[in-house]
Each structure stands twice: as structure tokens, then as C-alpha cells.
Amino acid sequence: MKPSIPKGTRDFSPQEMVKRNYIFDTIRQVYQGHGYQPIETPAMENLETLMGKYGEEGDRLIFKILNSGNYLEGLPDDLSFTTYPLAQLTKHISEKALRYDLTVPFARYVVQHRNDITFPFKRYQIQPVWRADRPQKGRYREFYQCDADVIGSDSLLNEVELIQIIDEVFTKLGVPVIIKINNRKILQGIAEYIGKPDRMIDIATALDKLDKIGTEGVRDELRQKGFSKEQIEKLEGLILSQNDYSKSGHSQVALLRIQRENFINTNSEVIKLGADELHYIKSMFNSLHPPMYSKIQVDPSLARGLNYYTGTIIEVKVDNTKSASQFTSSICGGGRYDDLTGIFGLPNVSGVGISFGADRIYDVMEELKLFPPQFITSTKVLFINFGEEAKHCFPLLKELRKAGINSELYPDAAKIKKQMDYANGKQIAYVAFLGAEEVKKGIVKLKNMVTGEEKEVATGDLIQHIQ
RNA sequence: GUGGUUGUAGCUCAGUUGGUUAGAGCAUCAGAUUGUGGUUCUGAGGGUCGUGGGUUCAAAUCCCAUCUGCCACCCCA
Numbered sequence: 001m002k003p004s005i006p007k008g009t010r011d012f013s014p015q016e017m018v019k020r021n022y023i024f025d026t027i028r029q030v031y032q033g034h035g036y037q038p039i040e041t042p043a044m045e046n047l048e049t050l051m052g053k054y055g056e057e058g059d060r061l062i063f064k065i066l067n068s069g070n071y072l073e074g075l076p077d078d079l080s081f082t083t084y085p086l087a088q089l090t091k092h093i094s095e096k097a098l099r100y101d102l103t104v105p106f107a108r109y110v111v112q113h114r115n116d117i118t119f120p121f122k123r124y125q126i127q128p129v130w131r132a133d134r135p136q137k138g139r140y141r142e143f144y145q146c147d148a149d150v151i152g153s154d155s156l157l158n159e160v161e162l163i164q165i166i167d168e169v170f171t172k173l174g175v176p177v178i179i180k181i182n183n184r185k186i187l188q189g190i191a192e193y194i195g196k197p198d199r200m201i202d203i204a205t206a207l208d209k210l211d212k213i214g215t216e217g218v219r220d221e222l223r224q225k226g227f228s229k230e231q232i233e234k235l236e237g238l239i240l241s242q243n244d245y246s247k248s249g250h251s252q253v254a255l256l257r258i259q260r261e262n263f264i265n266t267n268s269e270v271i272k273l274g275a276d277e278l279h280y281i282k283s284m285f286n287s288l289h290p291p292m293y294s295k296i297q298v299d300p301s302l303a304r305g306l307n308y309y310t311g312t313i314i315e316v317k318v319d320n321t322k323s324a325s326q327f328t329s330s331i332c333g334g335g336r337y338d339d340l341t342g343i344f345g346l347p348n349v350s351g352v353g354i355s356f357g358a359d360r361i362y363d364v365m366e367e368l369k370l371f372p373p374q375f376i377t378s379t380k381v382l383f384i385n386f387g388e389e390a391k392h393c394f395p396l397l398k399e400l401r402k403a404g405i406n407s408e409l410y411p412d413a414a415k416i417k418k419q420m421d422y423a424n425g426k427q428i429a430y431v432a433f434l435g436a437e438e439v440k441k442g443i444v445k446l447k448n449m450v451t452g453e454e455k456e457v458a459t460g461d462l463i464q465h466i467q
Numbered sequence: 468g469u470g471g472u473u474g475u476a477g478c479u480c481a482g483u484u485g486g487u488u489a490g491a492g493c494a495u496c497a498g499a500u501u502g503u504g505g506u507u508c509u510g511a512g513g514g515u516c517g518u519g520g521g522u523u524c525a526a527a528u529c530c531c532a533u534c535u536g537c538c539a540c541c542c543c544a
Contacts, residue, residue, distance in 0.1 A: 357544025420504030
């Protein structure tokens with residue numbers, strides 16, 4: 001049998017893991033610094049918990065788990081695979097699924113453990129999620145999300161904090177980014193304003209493509225989705241004010257002002273609320289000292305596909321004006337959801353959160369060569385194995401490790417050359433010789449593998465000679 | 468889910484209009500003074516040419532299907 005792994009999944013080598021852990025550790029450290037606490041949830045959830053939370057497209061991308069045992073039991077006798085509706089069939093043969101994100105399982109967790117939680121509850125969670133998407137560059141079927149959410153607080157200061165966290169993480173990692181924000185209330189209000197309150201998602205996803213396909217493309221898409229000419233014109237009056245947004249040349253602030261004037265004319269409370277929220281957040285950052293390293297941008301076309309967002313939405317992309325990155329997809333996203341816990345029986349609890357896509361961040365950092373070089377190895381000192389004398393290494397190894405110096409003993413009494421090759425392969429900085437001669441003299445011969453320099457040091461002074 | 472593209476040794480790739488036993492470099496392993504590597508020399512192992520069919524006297528090469536990677540759409544981290 002030829003060994004292989006499922007499409008869109010990957011193995012990670014030691015070299016890759018060191019770098020991946022660097023990303024995880026950085027994010028974890030920032031989260032903890034802001035008072036977020038860790039939780040974990042199972043890889044699989046009840047299918048029912050997940051279905052219907054991510055939109056139609058999302059449902060399709062959920063990995064369903066076939067029931068154990070005789071999963072065909074209890075199916076109708078007249079079952080025909082060609083005529084039976086697939087969604088119906090799924091319900092019968094699958095009751096569990098791999099989690100699609102960390103936010104919905106978190107909402108479930110909050111409701112289930114509500115009596116043990118003090119609100120507002122700030123938690124972080126770093127775990128893999130699975131999506132049955134078709135793989136591409138930066139798109140995997142198994143990938144890690146690093147989430148932080150605050151649940152049980154309406155304050156916009158949470159949004160402000162989360163955006164600062166985003167800035168802090170990417171500053172630490174050295175990735176130049178643009179943080180884009182918008183507000184779903186505006187989009188919802190617009191949908192109501194043009195008389196299609198239930199089509200907010202369609203409007204949002206069409207607008208989301210403004211950058212890519214331009215005004216005319218958005219018009220076409222809306223027409224295809226059944227919007228009338230009047231509705232589209234009304235919409236344009238609000239969002240696409242003046243020509244093409246992307247070509248308009250207005251600064252972000254100016255653009256926002258245009259919107260607010262237009263928005264006020266709609267007399268829509270929802271729109272005004274959304275615009276005020278956006279403006280509040282933006283103004284917080286305008287007066288922030290010291291200012292953020294990352295650019296923050298109000299983007300009226302930002303939509304985000306997930307169904308559960310109701311307020312602020314956030315998306316982070318690599319700043320291609322500051323780097324040579326080819327990456328255009330988002331590497332972090334998030335937003336506010338006013339009633340995600342409601343579906344699980346706990347209404348009126350608002351939450352807001354963000355999620356870093358660790359795998360995409362890794363790809364970007366690799367592309368931009370942002371990983372520090374010292375990450376190649378994890379062992380600092382290798383003791384050469386001379387057979388009988390090997391046991392004399394143990395006390396020294398213990399001491400080194402106590403001092404935080406990663407060290408190891410070669411397991412076999414192999415030829416020196418082979419052991420040296422091993423050290424080179426792992427890019428180990430020092431090799432220690434402790435053979436019969438050294439034991440007799442009470443010393444260790446320490447060799448610097450970069451300079452080739454060798455010196456005899458007393459066993460007690462070993463640590464001082466290692467940087 | 469739709470459309471396109473790709474696949475030869477662990478890695479990077481050669482391989483003529485279909486024509487003997489499919490090659491190279493790097494890597495690996497073994498040896499060249501039995502306590503000194505990253506430079507050198509010698510040798511070895513390793514491929515059902517992604518997989519399964521088909522056309523042909525003959526297929527890595529042509530045709531079909533399938534899988535994987537990649538690209539666009541869709542959507543997203």
C-alpha cells in the first residue's frame with residue numbers, strides 16, 4: 001500500500017513545527033496578556049449544533065461523520081439514492097460532524113456551562129477546524145484557528161481591544177497588515193431600505209466583490225439574484241456614491257462622511273446605529289497613543305459570509321503596499337454576533353470575537369522570510385557517545401537542562417563521524433566530548449560547531465561556556 | 468460544487484517523431500588513519516514513470532477514467 005493522507009491535509013516536520021509553535025505561542029501570549037482564558041472543545045459536535053449557522057454554502061462544507069454500526073438501519077424501505085433528497089439522507093446516516101469553526105462550538109459551550117461562567121467571559125481557543133472545501137494555496141481542509149471572544153458584554157471597547165490584539169500579534173510577528181472594518185447593521189439597514197430585508201446576505205456578498213469585479217460586476221450579480229433596477233439604483237446611491245468606489249480616490253474618512261450623509265437621509269435607525277458604531281471605533285483609533293502599527297480602514301464593501309454576524313465585522317489582509325506578498329485572502333477575521341447563544345436557549349447575550357488563521361499566517365511569513373533563523377534547531381548541545389563513558393554525561397545533561405539549555409546524548413556508540421554528521425544535520429551549536437580521557441581529567445572537551453574552536457572546560461564550568 | 472492545469476528516485480529535473488535493461492545533480496547509506504563534522508575521493512541502495520483501463524508488434528511518451536497538487540469561480544482562516 002502506498003502511504004498517503006487525505007486531500008487538503010498535511011504532515012508537519014520538526015522544522016515546520018518549531019515555526020508553527022512560534023506563531024501559536026505569540027498569539028497565546030498576547031491573548032493571555034489581555035485576560036483571555038483557554039478552553040478546548042471536542043473535534044466533533046452534534047451535526048444539529050453546526051447545521052444552519054454558516055449559511056447554505058457552509059452547510060455543504062461541513063464534514064459529516066457516518067454513524068457507527070448499521071447506519072442504514074431505520075431508513076425508509078423505498079430509499080432510492082437518486083431520488084432521495086441528499087439533506088434528508090444525511091440526517092439519517094450522520095448525527096455528528098467535525099467542527100467548522102470555533103465560534104459556534106464556543107456558543108454551545110457558553111450555554112451549556114452558563115452556571116459556571118462569570119460574565120463577561122473572555123476565552124481563547126487554539127484548535128484545528130475542518131472544511132470540505134476544494135484545496136488551493138492558503139486553503140486547507142484541516143487548519144488551525146486561534147480564536148479570542150468576549151461574550152456577555154455589549155461594549156464597543158471589546159471591539160477596540162480585539163483590534164489592538166490583532167495589531168499586537170502582527171506587529172510581534174512582523175507581518176504588515178491592513179485591518180478592515182465594517183458593520184452588519186449598515187448592511188442590514190440597507191437591505192431594509194431597499195425593501196429586501198431578508199436578502200442582506202445576498203447584498204453583502206455581492207458588495208464584497210466590489211474590489212474585484214467593480215461596480216458593473218456588482219450590478220450584474222444583483223440583477224442575476226433578482227433585484228430590480230430601482231433597488232439596485234437605490235443601493236448605489238448609498239454605497240457606491242460617486243462613480244466606482246475603488247476608483248473614486250476618496251480617502252477613507254471622506255468616504256465614510258459621504259456614507260453618513262446619505263445614511264441619515266434614509267431615516268433608518270439601524271443604519272444610523274451601525275454607522276455610529278463604526279465611527280466610534282474608528283475615532284478611538286484616530287486618537288490612540290501610541291498609534292497602531294497596522295493600518296485600520298473602514299471598508300463599506302466588507303461583508304463576510306458567515307450568517308451569525310450582526311454588528312462590527314473585521315477582516316485582516318496582508319498590506320501589499322508594504323510587502324511583496326502575493327497573498328490576497330484574509331489571514332484573520334471576526335465580528336460581533338448578538339444572538340448566537342439564542343439558538344441554544346440563552347437569548348440576549350452578545351459576543352464579539354476574532355480568529356487568526358495560523359496556517360495562512362505561516363504561509364505569508366514563509367513567503368516574506370519573517371521567521372528568525374535560530375528557529376532551525378531546538379538542540380544546543382550534543383554529547384558524543386563513547387559507549388562505556390556515556391553514563392558520565394547524565395549529570396551534565398541534567399544540569400544543562402536545568403539551566404534551560406536543550407541538550408541530548410547520541411543514543412548509539414557510533415563512529416564519531418556519524419555523530420558529528422548528526423549534529424550538523426540538526427544544526428546543533430556545540431558538541432561535547434566526554435570519553436575515557438576527559439573522565440580521567442574531570443573535564444569536557446567542548447567544540448563550537450560553527451567556528452570549529454575546541455576547548456577543555458572543567459565539568460563544573462560547562463554552562464558558562466555555552467551561549 | 469463548476470471549469471482549467473499538473474504528476475518521472477526522498478528533493479530538483481532530463482528523457483528525441485512511441486523503439487532495447489528510464490538518466491543526472493543533490494540527499495541517503497557504506498568505505499578511504501578505530502577520538503573530530505560541515506571541503507574531497509570511491510562505491511552502493513533507491514523508480515510497477517501518480518493509479519486503473521485502452522490503442523499499438525512496442526507506451527514515461529497517444530486516448531479515456533480516477534487520485535493528488537496548483538489556478539480561476541464559489542466561499543473563507
